[in-house]
Structure formats: C-alpha cells, structure tokens
Amino acid sequence: MNQLKPYLLRATRDWCLDNGLTPHLLVDATAAGVVVPTSHIEDGKIVLNTSPRAIQAFDIDDGGVRFAARFGGKEFFVEAPLNAVLAIYAKENGQGITFPPEAAAMPTAKAGTPPSKEPPPGKPPRKGPALKIVK
Structure with a gap:
C-alpha cells in the first residue's frame, strides 16, 4: 500500500x-538523508519555500521531496525523505498539516518479546474502577 504522507503534502x-498562498515545508535537518544548505538551519530545522517562483523541478513520491x-x-x-518532513503550511496564515514523529524513529520492543505490563516510569499504577453497584 502506498504511503499517505506524499499525497497529503501534494494536496x-x-x-x-490555488489560494494564492506560499507553501512552506518544515524539515528536520538532522534526519538521515536530508540535503539542505547548512547555513540556513536553525535549531536543527529548516523552512523551505516550495512555491513555483522559488523552486524548480519539484518532485514528491514515497522516497521524499526533491x-x-x-x-x-x-x-x-x-532532498528530504518523508520521515524528515515535519509540516507543510501556508506562510501567510499558518494553515496546513503537521505530522507526528515517524514510527521508524521511535524505539520498539525486540521481535518476539511480549510488551511489558508495567506502567511507564513516572505514571502511577492504574487502580480499579471507582464506581460501586447500589441496590
């Protein structure tokens, strides 16, 4: 099945x-495979103007944005792989889409290991229901 993200970015x-706005792409410049000018990176991120007046040869597919x-x-x-794209929005009004961190970047349990039943550190253990049956 094709990834949804390139379709959302393109749309x-x-x-x-179509609305005369300037599309900006927010990219995690520290992600693997990102090729951007380092002089324009701020706090590990870069904002890229993707309007036709600012760029040429725009391409987006399952491999990323180029x-x-x-x-x-x-x-x-x-070049920015899809996992590095954090948001696309209109410069003028900020409307657009932000994307959650990619699953590939999140730690996962080892294959064949059942997930831990212990609550994550810092969270109190869950208690039973507080409601009682009244007759």
Whole structure:
C-alpha cells in the first residue's frame, strides 16, 4: 500500500497555490538523508519555500521531496525523505498539516518479546474502577 504522507503534502501544497498562498515545508535537518544548505538551519530545522517562483523541478513520491532552489544566489538541490518532513503550511496564515514523529524513529520492543505490563516510569499504577453497584 502506498504511503499517505506524499499525497497529503501534494494536496496541501496545491491548496496553498490555488489560494494564492506560499507553501512552506518544515524539515528536520538532522534526519538521515536530508540535503539542505547548512547555513540556513536553525535549531536543527529548516523552512523551505516550495512555491513555483522559488523552486524548480519539484518532485514528491514515497522516497521524499526533491527540488532545485537558490540560497544566497547559489543553486542547490534539496532532498528530504518523508520521515524528515515535519509540516507543510501556508506562510501567510499558518494553515496546513503537521505530522507526528515517524514510527521508524521511535524505539520498539525486540521481535518476539511480549510488551511489558508495567506502567511507564513516572505514571502511577492504574487502580480499579471507582464506581460501586447500589441496590
């Protein structure tokens, strides 16, 4: 089954462009496979203008987002895997979509190991129901 994320990214970008808005992509610049100009990274993230006036050769698929852009007058080919894309939104009003962290980046239990029944640290153990039957 195809991933949903590229479809959501494409649809949100199209919505921005159809409404005369500037689509911006928020990317985790520290994720593996991200190719962006390091001079524009702030707090490990970069905001990229994906309007047709700012970029060329825009492509999005299950592998990620790719396009050519100019940064400080120099051409640069940008690549961002889907797991690095954190949000797409309109610059003018902030409307768009944010994405939760990818499952691949979250720690998982070892295969064949049953999940722990203990509550996570810092959470009190769950008590039974507080309601009683009244006759």
